Amino acid sequence: MSTGSHDTLSGDPRDRRITVRRKEDYFWLQRLADLTGEACLVVNRNLDIEYVDEKVFATLNMAPIDIHEFTHLGQLTTVMAEQGYFGRGDPKVFEALISDLLVNQRLKQTTATQIINAVTPTGRHIDIRVSLGRDDSYLLLMRDITTEELKRRALETALQVGQSGYWFYNLNTKEFHLRADSIQKYFSAESFEKIKREGFLDVIHPDDLDRANAAINTSIKTRIPQVLAIRIVGDDGTEIWLKSNIMPNIDEGGRVRSLSCFITNISQQMKIEQDLRTARAEAELSLKAKNEFLGRLSHEVRTPLNAVIGMADALVHNCRDASILPQLSLIQNSAEKVMEMVDGTLEHTKLADDAVELNLRDCSPKALVESIYKKWIDKAEANKTKLSLLVHPDVPETMAFDDYRYEQCLSNLLSNAIKFTPGGQVKIMLATNGKGTNRQVVVAVRDNGIGMTQESLSEIFLPFKQADNSISGRFGGTGLGLSIVKDLVELMGGRINVSSEVGKGTMFAIAMPITAATEEDATPGRRDKPDTARMTAKALPVSAPSTPQAAPITAQITPPQVSNEAPQTKTDQKPTPASENTPQETLSDNQVQKPTEKIAEKTSQYSDLRVLIVDDNATNHIVVSSLLSRVVGEITTALNGQDALDKLQEKEFDVVLMDIHMPVMDGIETTLAIRSEPSSFQNVPIIALTADPQYQQARLCRNIGMNSSLGKPIKLASLLQSFDDVLFSEKSGIASAA
Numbered sequence: 001m002s003t004g005s006h007d008t009l010s011g012d013p014r015d016r017r018i019t020v021r022r023k024e025d026y027f028w029l030q031r032l033a034d035l036t037g038e039a040c041l042v043v044n045r046n047l048d049i050e051y052v053d054e055k056v057f058a059t060l061n062m063a064p065i066d067i068h069e070f071t072h073l074g075q076l077t078t079v080m081a082e083q084g085y086f087g088r089g090d091p092k093v094f095e096a097l098i099s100d101l102l103v104n105q106r107l108k109q110t111t112a113t114q115i116i117n118a119v120t121p122t123g124r125h126i127d128i129r130v131s132l133g134r135d136d137s138y139l140l141l142m143r144d145i146t147t148e149e150l151k152r153r154a155l156e157t158a159l160q161v162g163q164s165g166y167w168f169y170n171l172n173t174k175e176f177h178l179r180a181d182s183i184q185k186y187f188s189a190e191s192f193e194k195i196k197r198e199g200f201l202d203v204i205h206p207d208d209l210d211r212a213n214a215a216i217n218t219s220i221k222t223r224i225p226q227v228l229a230i231r232i233v234g235d236d237g238t239e240i241w242l243k244s245n246i247m248p249n250i251d252e253g254g255r256v257r258s259l260s261c262f263i264t265n266i267s268q269q270m271k272i273e274q275d276l277r278t279a280r281a282e283a284e285l286s287l288k289a290k291n292e293f294l295g296r297l298s299h300e301v302r303t304p305l306n307a308v309i310g311m312a313d314a315l316v317h318n319c320r321d322a323s324i325l326p327q328l329s330l331i332q333n334s335a336e337k338v339m340e341m342v343d344g345t346l347e348h349t350k351l352a353d354d355a356v357e358l359n360l361r362d363c364s365p366k367a368l369v370e371s372i373y374k375k376w377i378d379k380a381e382a383n384k385t386k387l388s389l390l391v392h393p394d395v396p397e398t399m400a401f402d403d404y405r406y407e408q409c410l411s412n413l414l415s416n417a418i419k420f421t422p423g424g425q426v427k428i429m430l431a432t433n434g435k436g437t438n439r440q441v442v443v444a445v446r447d448n449g450i451g452m453t454q455e456s457l458s459e460i461f462l463p464f465k466q467a468d469n470s471i472s473g474r475f476g477g478t479g480l481g482l483s484i485v486k487d488l489v490e491l492m493g494g495r496i497n498v499s500s501e502v503g504k505g506t507m508f509a510i511a512m513p514i515t516a517a518t519e520e521d522a523t524p525g526r527r528d529k530p531d532t533a534r535m536t537a538k539a540l541p542v543s544a545p546s547t548p549q550a551a552p553i554t555a556q557i558t559p560p561q562v563s564n565e566a567p568q569t570k571t572d573q574k575p576t577p578a579s580e581n582t583p584q585e586t587l588s589d590n591q592v593q594k595p596t597e598k599i600a601e602k603t604s605q606y607s608d609l610r611v612l613i614v615d616d617n618a619t620n621h622i623v624v625s626s627l628l629s630r631v632v633g634e635i636t637t638a639l640n641g642q643d644a645l646d647k648l649q650e651k652e653f654d655v656v657l658m659d660i661h662m663p664v665m666d667g668i669e670t671t672l673a674i675r676s677e678p679s680s681f682q683n684v685p686i687i688a689l690t691a692d693p694q695y696q697q698a699r700l701c702r703n704i705g706m707n708s709s710l711g712k713p714i715k716l717a718s719l720l721q722s723f724d725d726v727l728f729s730e731k732s733g734i735a736s737a738a
Helices: 013-036 055-060 073-082 091-108 146-161 189-198 206-222 267-318 322-352 365-382 403-419 469-475 481-491 589-597 618-628 641-650 667-676 695-703 716-728
Strands: 039-044 049-052 114-119 125-132 137-144 164-170 176-179 226-233 239-250 256-265 361-363 386-391 399-401 425-433 440-447 495-501 505-513 610-614 634-638 655-659 686-690 708-711
Touching: 013 039, 039 055, 039 073, 055 073, 055 137, 125 146, 146 164, 176 189, 206 226, 206 239, 206 256, 239 267, 267 322, 267 618, 267 716, 361 365, 361 403, 365 386, 365 403, 365 425, 365 440, 399 403, 403 425, 403 440, 403 481, 403 505, 481 495, 481 505, 610 618, 610 641, 618 634, 618 716, 634 641, 641 655, 641 667, 655 667, 655 716, 667 686, 686 695, 695 708, 708 716
Parallel strands: 386 425, 610 634, 610 655, 655 686, 686 708
Antiparallel strands: 039 049, 039 137, 114 125, 125 137, 164 176, 164 256, 226 239, 239 256, 361 399, 425 440, 440 505, 495 505
């Protein structure tokens, strides 16, 4: 079907000119319709059809009507009614609506367009625009807006669900357009209409106004989108947080012609964040209080445990009845386990609170591991466990790491390995892995003990977790040790991995990057966290299945390539037997004999020592005096720092054992007073006896002038070793007192 009109030529020249003019109009209407995709329909004021475009029928999705029979708009509405366009309504209502529009337009003598929206039975949306034309004729333009309508509805849904909106501002015309239903409820109708005309500037919170203006000006100047969160104030004073995404609209010449901004009401989100900040602050205060409590608990528990462990140690070394040694051993080990639990809980809390710092300095990994190995020989022998050490010759002489934390990690692994391998074997292996900047030093602890299931391996590094529920009953412990080891290793820039098989044993491996300490790292007192960029751990070198907590360790430590096996210390005496239920809790003869070997019955290098014990706790006086009474020549006690200064002025002492926390004058003040003023006792050796055995406390003691420090509870072996280091070592620079 072709387009057409119902004009006929008459003899009147005027009618002929009108007809020609209309034909030209219809030609251009058809061309315009072809370009825009719109369908055209021209009717007079009587609704007679003068021109119709065949796209009208395609747009309405209806069968075409013969052009010669299609003479009135009522024919179109009748067909539309038959196809269900108007539902149960009367098509004459639609016809009357159009007629009213036409009449109104004619009376107003305006060309303003009137719009009717129709929906086809198939759900298509048709936009019908009616405009007044010449000679009392009217133009109806029809367009399928189904896609646009779906997009509009999707946008409506998004704006409502997302509590969002948008505004548009034309920089040339100063025209402002706003759509923000989510904030309309905060304003009266009059106020909101003003915002829609003039924008948000009058309702922006005063504290945010400068930032808002700066963001708009920056977006215009730099042509870069800006994102910021600002507050607007409702009529009732309510503050509404809006996240604004300002986008400059740039023309072909590169100039910003307008601004578009997508806004989101984030008041609820900001309230949640504020609640979270408040909750976090409260949690931090609670955590701080908990940490302070644990710190006080550790200090307070150490004081009575010092008496238990110290007196038991004194009895062990002074008792000649071997039959009660197992009972004394049980007392000591039980008290030490309490101490380990307190210290482990405190350490875990500090790690969780990021309160642990590192002291990176050049150290010898070989010397440190050998030293740790020697410390655990006696424990291994007491548990009838064979302990051996293998060191690969490629291990570097020095590398940068925190030797105190490294020893803490390795000792924890050895403690577990020996504990779970009674009568078995535990091997320590130290080797290297990787090349160039990726080289690592790896220490592995392998045992042939009880082993673990794969399920247990997945939780082995979680705090307060043990391999199974029977572990704590059989072996004790809080389940914090391996969690602490993992956290410390990762804090040092290393990695830890584990492999195990039930009944065949377990192997833990720690890999540390080989790096040299900088001058700042090696500075005493500096205790920064490691440079993670410089100390990034790569794959670890031990063949083991991966776990969720650590990446697979994939290199090898092959026994034939390892040399320098450290000899194991053996004694002729057998470990003292204990009850069957606690074979690991007995003291070996070595533990009893080694410190005693330093003490002759009549004369030793300690026999003439004059010792001043400074402590405000009388129980601690008794403990230390009991340990040293048969060892040194003279013991004097002082209750605080001022009392100690008075006694130092009265007589000469060879060594001072100084408590830290005391009334009147504490140990730090007393030490500073001794070292700062010229006197006969200015250089007297001072050994700190502290219930705060953390590394920072020991470092503080050294920095203020103390010669050494010991953590409570005190044992005779530790005291004698400190005497050796402070009084009789060549490095001490102090003449022997013997």
